[in-house]
Every structure is written in C-alpha cells, then in structure tokens.
Amino acid sequence: MFREIFTFAIATALLIVGCGGTTTKKSNTTPTTTSAGAEQRRVIAKLYDYNIVAEYPHSTHSYTQGLQYIDGVMWEGTGREGHSHLQRIDLKSGAVDIVASLPEDEFGEGITHYKGNIYQITWENHKAYLYDGKGNLIKSIPYRGEGWGITTDGEHLYMSDGTSTIRQVNPDSFATEKSICVTINGEPLNMINELEWINGRIWANVYLTDAIVEIDPNSGVVTGLVDLTELRDKLYKNPESEALNGIAYDSTTGHFYVTGKDWNRLFEIEVIR
Secondary structure, three states: OHHHHHHHHHHHHOOOOOOOOOOOOOOOOOOOOOOOOHHHHHOOOEEEEEEEEEEEEOOOOOOEEEEEEEOOEEEEEEOOOOOOEEEEEOOOOOOEEEEEEOOOOOOEEEEEEEOOEEEEEEOOOOEEEEEOOOOOEEEEEEOOOOOOOEEEOOOOEEEEOOOOEEEEEOOOOOOEEEEEEOEEOOEEOOOEEEEEEEOOEEEEEEOOOOEEEEEOOOOOEEEEEEEOHHHHHHOOOOOOOOOEEEEEEEOOOOEEEEEEOOOOEEEEEEEEO
C-alpha cells in the first residue's frame, strides 16, 4: 500500500500535465513527444529500498546540477549565474577543483561523459559546452529550449527540460532525434531533472521531491523509484540545503552517488531492487 500511496503522491504533487507541457516558470518549451500508450497504464512503479554505503563531505557552495563518476574521479556541474562551474571533487575531503567556469550571466545545468569528452548544458542560455577529458573547452553547441539534465547510452545523448519529456539528441548538433514521454502509473511525470544512464535504464531526479526514478527509455515508463527523504536527516547544520539533485554511478561497485543543491553531504548508496 505504501508504494501506491508514495508514487501517487509524487505524481499529484508535481501538477502533472501531458507530455511536453509546462508547469513552472522554469520551463517554457513544448517539445514534440510520443504519446503514452496502454503499456504505460499497465506498469506500476516498484519502490526500491537502499543502504547507505558511505558519506562524504560536499561543499555548501556547490549548487549541484550534474554529477558524473569518471574513471575514479567525481565530476560536478554547478548552477546559478556567476557560480556555474565544471569541477572535480575529492571525495574524502570534499575539496573542489574548479576546472572551467561559465560566463557570469549563464546558469549551468547537467553534465555527462560521452566518448572521452564532457558535455555541460545550460538552463535558459540555449547552449551546451563540450570539453575534453581534462576539462579543456573544445566548443559550444547551440540548441533550442531549456536544458535541465543530460546523459548518454554511449551512442546518443538524452536531455530533460523540466517537463515530462526526455529528448534523444544528436551529440554533434543537439537536434532532436526522438522524444520520450515519461509516465508513472500511467500518468505523465513532470519535472524530470538530472539524468544518469545505468544498465539500460535512465535514472532521474524529480525536481522538488526527494525521489529518484528508474525509467525504461523505450517506453518512458517509470519502472522503479527510491525515496531518499531520510537523507535530509543527515545534513547536520545545513540551512543552505535545497533540492535533492545529482546522480552518479560507479559501474565497478554498482553503487550510486547522490547529493543535492548546496548539501553538505554526498552519499554513496546501494539500491536494493
């Protein structure tokens, strides 16, 4: 019963609209999407449990928008105008090494690692930045609409824009190749934010909730979710903390890393399906 109540609460709290619609002033695009079918209506999202494996310090000056674990190094993309950076994090100490900074008037969003390079997108500035594996800028790429989260399956990029739509985009031009309507228990799920591709599924933060969801990229169906609300109890003396945001994955251990905007902790967790 708890599973049904929790998933319903997420869906209704986010002012669900049809795929491609808008719900907040942070999202004003209307991308073309595929429609939810009978298959979406038949699937009920499973509630997964988790164990905390480790806790690490995290800078309360890092407004986390993207998180990526690359060859043993934690990379982070941060937001807010004048504070948007691509940076590396020393997990043990929490020390931040700023590798690149966006222009003062730009708001950074998600990051991903694709074929040896790193992409960082922006919120309303309509451009992505492409860096080499060391964080040296290669070029910027324009795109339409807002950017929230980004990930890759190794061949394509996938972007969210705060609606219930995830777009598969071309890595060179960011042109939309197809769109995915994300649904939970048969209804479109809005405010899809930071993304991470894990074992054939897209995992996503749902903005303004403490949940992360597992999405089937073929159907858009949310197949599972994790309620991370209890992590907030471990943010000791952290009044700056805002929304849960940031998902990274270590394929060698199968562990997730999660944190939030200006959180003072970064958590390594094991998701139990």
